[in-house]
Amino acid sequence: MFGTRPRFKNPLLRVGVLALVLAQVFGASAQAAPADQQQVARKDILVIPTNVQVPAPDIWNPYIPGTFILQGMNQNLMEPLFMLNYETGAIDGWLASGYTANDAQTEFTVTLRPGTEWSDGRPLTADDVVFTINMLKTHAPLLNFSIPIKSEVASVDALDDRTIKFTLNAPDPFFVLSNLAGTTSQAIVPVPRHVWENVDPVTFKNSWNNGTGAIFSGPYVVKSFSSTEWDYKRNDNWWGAKSGAFRLPAPLEIHRPWIGDSATGQQALVNNDSDSSSAISGMTPSTQAAMIAQNPKITPYSGDLGWVDPCPRMLTLNTMIAPWDKKEMRHALSYAMNRRQIVDVVYEGAGGDSAVSNFIFPTYKALQPYQNAAQDILAPLAEYSPDKAHQLIESQGYTMGGDGHYVGPDGTTLSLDVVGPPFMEPWGRMVVQQLQAVGVDANLRLIEWGIFRDQTGRGQFTGAVDWDGCGSVVEPWFGMNRYNKTYVNPIGTPGTENVDNTNNAGRWSNDEYSALMDQMGKLPPGDPRVMDLYLQAVRIWADEEPDIPLVQTPSLLMFNSTYWTGWPVASNNYVQPPDWWEHFLKVLVTIQPAQ
Helix, strand or coil: CCCCCCCCCCHHHHHHHHHHHHHHHHCCCCCCCCCCCCCCCHHHEEECCECCCCCCCCCCCCCCCCCCCCCCHHHHHCCCCEEECCCCCCEEECCEEEEEECCCCCEEEEEECCCCECCCCCECCHHHHHHHHHHHHHCCCCCCCHHHHHHHEEEEEEEECCEEEEEECCCCCCHHHHHHHCCCCCCCCCCCHHHHCCCCCCCCCCCCCCCCCCCCCCCEEEEEECCCEEEEEECCCCHHHHCCCCCCCCCCEEEEEECCCHHHHHHHHHCCCCCECCCCCCCCHHHHHHHHHHCCCEEECCCCCCEEEEEEEEEEECCCCCCCCCHHHHHHHHHCCCHHHHHHHHCCCCCHHHHECCCCCCCCHHHHHHHHHCHHHHHHHHCCCHHHHHHHHHHCCCEECCCCCEECCCCCECEEEEEECHHHHHHHHHHHHHHHHCCCEEEEEECCHHHHHHHHHCCCCCEEEECCCCCCCCCCHHHHHHHCHHHCCCCCCCCCEEECEECCCCCCCCHHHHHHHHHHCCCCCCCCHHHHHHHHHHHHHHHHCCEEEEEEEEECCEEECCCEECCCCHHHCCCCCCCCCCCHHHHHCCCEECC
């Protein structure tokens, strides 16, 4: 759309030029701090591009709904108390060394590691954790995590500088997993009381505190940022290394430039201008093979299907907006989806039928018993049948118009506006084509990340290509509970997030399903009673189909070993490999210089 692009040998220079163009066009720069004048050698810099341009780069408050955290805030600056390791299924301590629970699962006592500090050198104590939890409770429902914290936590107390006691209103075996460890991108992270106690957390940007940068506890601090690049420098006084809890990360700096198209991202990786494939959307087996042939230092996660992202792709419909409030119409759109065609086109057939989804779960070993037990119930949700789609649409009074689109009794064309962030374009394009084929006048509208998060969170959308059920990786409850009616807010009201998506964005409300979720959530993982409750809930979900499952998300992740080794690949799977989640902290303390 911009005509012929300048031909720069280094793709990262293209990004810099684009930043200048944007600054001229919009008359503003988001640069918030003078860059360090000392040049750092490329061999000491970790370059992790992003393919998402952040609309508000000066907001470093992770609790404002819609705030983008994957530009490095989540992976370099913030630190959770615990992390869920997909590869082992264990809840590993990070800021905390461990936790205990009483038999009733109503009290959890968390112990901080010795020596925890903020990036300004002030001690990070139990008082900061207590302050953070109480902040969320006080400002519910306006902050991320605030609704479940307000409803669950009766009190939180600092027993001493290292010990925090959570007292819940009711038993919750998942309290640590859901809130303090995080199943994908984010968990509750403490914030420094000495910075936050005199600000309004609903509006606080947390950009620059007296020139020191956003204060968190992680191994890096912000060096500079703009709308197109985020640079971080290592905190050599990081508590994790000083205390001996972790190794000091080897990269002196981390650069996270925005790369706006996959071709540029591919060339950057081939040219050793980046160390990760994270900015490359729609990676296919043939593209991966071609890149490895050009640069043998490119290391794929694995040689076949790659890493399976825990967030299968879905088509979410706003169930508060007619006619999608009727399950017959949702089923009709589900029958219109040729999921195998999506696999063949988007993934070049990688995964075959196993990449087709009929529910919200990824194809993970721990979830397979649940998927198998409900297979007869869920199998119809992946059926492709244009005839059944037509029958259901016509049963609701629609007739086919002369232009190939259905028309309702009131003369209105049956249409669907589908929104998605730019990286969802391949899936969105296929969804719209297949809906058009059965007579729905569908269109795809790509919108920037922050706008997408805000509009879907507020229910100000009709359809969306997303990953709405994402969350369960080692047990079934977490992802399924995201459809609990507890999360249903009036349209226009911000939604709440536990993972990198809004809970129940489609605003589906079912009393019986929600009651089953409430019961299941009181049972520890592996309890034999979970399966029966699960099957009852699945029957309701399948009958109502509040979300339309599409396909699994095989990610052909690649890393560049020219400058850094020790990446989390299938043969060295010490933690899940995405570099856009909080678990990347573990990668940072593991990778080592190759030169």
